[in-house]
Amino acid sequence: MGSQAGSIILKHANIIDEGRCMGQADIVIKKDRIAAVMPDAGPGEVGDDLLDCSGLTIMSGLCDAHAHLSWIDSADFNSIDSLPVEEHMLRTADNARTYLDAGYTMCVGAAAAKLRLDVAIRNAIDAGQVPGPRYLANGPEISSTGSYIDQLPESRPVAEFGLIADGPDQVRKQVRRLLKQRVDLIKLGLSGEEIVGRPASGQTIMDDDEVEMAVTEAGRMGVRVCAHARSAGAVRLCLDHNVPIIYHASFVDEKSMDELVRRRDEFFVVPSLAFIYRLVEGDGEPFGMPKAVAQHLYQAEVDAAVAAMRRLKREGVRILPGGDYGFAWCPHGTYARDLEYFVDLLDFTPGEALAAATVLGGEIMGRPNDLGRVAPGYLADLILIDSDPISDIKILQERERIVGVMKGGQFFRRPSSQRGEVQGKQ
Numbered sequence: 001m002g003s004q005a006g007s008i009i010l011k012h013a014n015i016i017d018e019g020r021c022m023g024q025a026d027i028v029i030k031k032d033r034i035a036a037v038m039p040d041a042g043p044g045e046v047g048d049d050l051l052d053c054s055g056l057t058i059m060s061g062l063c064d065a066h067a068h069l070s071w072i073d074s075a076d077f078n079s080i081d082s083l084p085v086e087e088h089m090l091r092t093a094d095n096a097r098t099y100l101d102a103g104y105t106m107c108v109g110a111a112a113a114k115l116r117l118d119v120a121i122r123n124a125i126d127a128g129q130v131p132g133p134r135y136l137a138n139g140p141e142i143s144s145t146g147s148y149i150d151q152l153p154e155s156r157p158v159a160e161f162g163l164i165a166d167g168p169d170q171v172r173k174q175v176r177r178l179l180k181q182r183v184d185l186i187k188l189g190l191s192g193e194e195i196v197g198r199p200a201s202g203q204t205i206m207d208d209d210e211v212e213m214a215v216t217e218a219g220r221m222g223v224r225v226c227a228h229a230r231s232a233g234a235v236r237l238c239l240d241h242n243v244p245i246i247y248h249a250s251f252v253d254e255k256s257m258d259e260l261v262r263r264r265d266e267f268f269v270v271p272s273l274a275f276i277y278r279l280v281e282g283d284g285e286p287f288g289m290p291k292a293v294a295q296h297l298y299q300a301e302v303d304a305a306v307a308a309m310r311r312l313k314r315e316g317v318r319i320l321p322g323g324d325y326g327f328a329w330c331p332h333g334t335y336a337r338d339l340e341y342f343v344d345l346l347d348f349t350p351g352e353a354l355a356a357a358t359v360l361g362g363e364i365m366g367r368p369n370d371l372g373r374v375a376p377g378y379l380a381d382l383i384l385i386d387s388d389p390i391s392d393i394k395i396l397q398e399r400e401r402i403v404g405v406m407k408g409g410q411f412f413r414r415p416s417s418q419r420g421e422v423q424g425k426q
């Protein structure tokens with residue numbers, strides 16, 4: 001009986017909102033939204049579900065702005081590509097659950113490994129069939145012949161891991177294919193990727209007319225474009241053609257940085273450092289990537305990206321966590337390492353890192369008035385933590401410290417010893 005019809009009242013919690021400690025208050029949740037945040041919500045009414053949250057910190061669920069629900073923790077792209085679709089769908093569902101379990105209630109899909117994996121998992125999550133974060137579904141990345149998504153011999157063409165398009169007409173065809181599947185985003189591979197050798201991170205592999213076509217076609221359906229853009233030229237393409245979500249931006253040049261600062265309300269920059277940072281730290285060693293080799297490939301990029309992000313952050317550009325998780329050296333479940341990198345490498349305070357993962361999460365999800373805050377009217381997407389992440393950002397990496405996860409007013413994980421329904425008088 002009870003709690004379905006009534007409110008959920010989270011009492012005596014320490015609240016973090018917009019990355020700031022707001023002190024102790026009660027949160028009243030009606031249906032899927034926060035109805036009130038007040039010093040004392042009283043004892044509640046019959047049928048209300050009261051939780052004593054003394055000693056717990058409550059904040060918005062986190063956002064991963066560069067998520068791959070269909071990546072399978074492999075060390076190479078081919079393993080992702082060759083997994084049969086049936087097993088792949090199950091792995092994708094597993095990863096969706098892992099995100100929510102880790103306190104992530106919002107994820108921006110940054111490319112799917114097969115045509116419909118992202119769309120199918122988003123639909124299943126929305127329908128309540130599979131637990132997972134709110135998700136912007138992407139399709140496979142679109143890029144040119146010989147790009148980093150197209151590295152297999154001609155005799156074994158890439159399956160669906162990437163969609164090859166050369167010239168605006170082919171780009172149009174692939175974008176329309178994805179729009180037909182009802183993707184929320186289109187991803188372009190504008191630069192190379194050092195790990196494949198050529199094209200390298202600093203090389204730009206798509207042209208103006210191709211990017212313009214993708215943005216125009218996607219725009220007809222109100223769909224945004226995001227881009228793998230490690231090179232300076234790739235960031236330039238994003239600025240020139242209004243690609244609002246820029247991934248990596250490691251080698252962004254001075255002119256583009258100035259423009260990003262000027263147009264800071266138009267773009268989101270997601271450096272996705274985990275993939276390259278963990279490699280140069282030697283985490284790829286067990287998977288055949290010696291630290292020295294990784295440093296040869298990526299140290300210069302890590303250094304360039306860190307310097308650029310520090311400057312962009314200082315000047316108010318929206319920079320979000322989301323680290324390309326789902327590879328062997330940055331596996332699913334370790335997403336909150338990104339917050340540590342923001343603090344340790346990019347000069348964010350812990351509070352600023354939390355704001356980037358919550359408030360800016362709501363913005364990049366396109367729902368700034370629904371997601372990312374603990375405030376009346378917002379969706380009740382909340383995490384309950386056994387201590388204060390502002391004093392130690394690393395605690396968000398420990399699953400057992402996140403004692404509660406709620407999405408849309410429903411607990412995915414409920415704190416164990418803190419339940420109590422208000423009973424009526426007999």
Ligand SMILES: [Zn+2]
Pocket residue numbers: 066068110111324
């Ligand atoms: Zn990625």
